[in-house]
Amino acid sequence: APLRAALADTLRRVLDAALADSAFPGAYAAVGNARGVLAEYGVGRLDWAGSRLPGADRRPDARTLWDLASLTKVVATTTAVGQLVGEGRVALDAPVQRYLPEWTGGGKERVTVRHLLTHAGGLPAWRPLYKEATSPASALALVYASALDTLPAVRYVYSDLGAILLGQLVERVTGRPLDAYVAERVFGPLGMRDTRYRPPAAELARTAPTEFDPWRQRKLQGEVHDENAAALGGVAGHAGLFGSGHDLARFARMYLGGGALDGVRVLPSAVVAEFTTRQDSALSHRALGWETPTGQNSAGRRIGAGAFGHTGFTGTSLWVDPRSDLFVLLLTNRVNPTRQNTKIGAVRARLADAAVAAATGLASPPSPTGR
Incomplete structure (x- = not known):
């Protein structure tokens, strides 16, 4: 389908350029609609060349585990x-x-x-x-x-x-x-098998390492990057989740489906509508838990006014636009080896803008493969 090819081209172009600019060692992006993933692309490797960590030279894909950082707040x-x-x-x-x-x-x-x-x-x-x-x-x-x-x-x-x-x-x-509640009531019903707090050591080889942490004095892999989440034992409301592109695509599709996916309802549609609506414009662009596009943030400038999303400090972001039936997911470990690398900001907006342009450039939505 022409749309899929256009989207795949878009992801490749934006992420290849970002990798060439050393915005991150590795990244995975996916664009899709309520019915599935339309295009996906993994670039780079889980860790920089020369790393001895497990899985360091793997190319990121849909099952790579990423430290989701503040995406924990919404997911x-x-x-x-x-x-x-x-x-x-x-x-x-x-x-x-x-x-x-x-x-x-x-x-x-x-x-x-x-x-x-x-x-x-x-x-x-x-x-x-x-x-x-x-x-x-x-x-x-x-x-x-x-x-x-x-x-x-x-x-x-x-x-x-x-x-x-x-x-x-x-x-x-x-x-x-x-962690037990969201596993039972959110991740389990949605088939998000990779998403959890405190991933077991057996998953290290598919987990993207994050920063060489000055506090812990080691490169972190499979251990939450956020220091306060670590101090709280690894499970917290603000950070701590690890997850994959496969899982977050399913999560985004549930929100595009008004709270349901594959016949399983996780949220009432009225709650999805309320939680994704901007609340008090005098104070901020925030919905309930979610951010909305400002024209200056990671949503870029082309996504619809009814869209909602969030970012994570480690280099993650998700934007969901129900009116266009579109989600744009970007997972990276841009804090590797240091949080001083802030090139991800421009990459997020560029990816969102390019994906929306490619998706809206063709009138008839295709039917993607389920995921």
């Missing part, structure tokens, strides 16, 4: 909260304290679940838990103890601390550890 946490909202077990405009009564301190009683999902809860962006805490329990205690910087709904501050609290809320409401 695990936001989707789990959406399920609980759909089931009536969590109310978006209820105070967070209804579910986490021990989260106390000045102004916190006014913070709602919606505030945390839109990063408008008044929390600081971050704190170095990994330097302050001596155990996962003490790291978590510091999250609970962190004071608000402002009252809620005053300003937008993208906050890992808020996402960690949302992960805690999921655990409290369900009575299950976050």
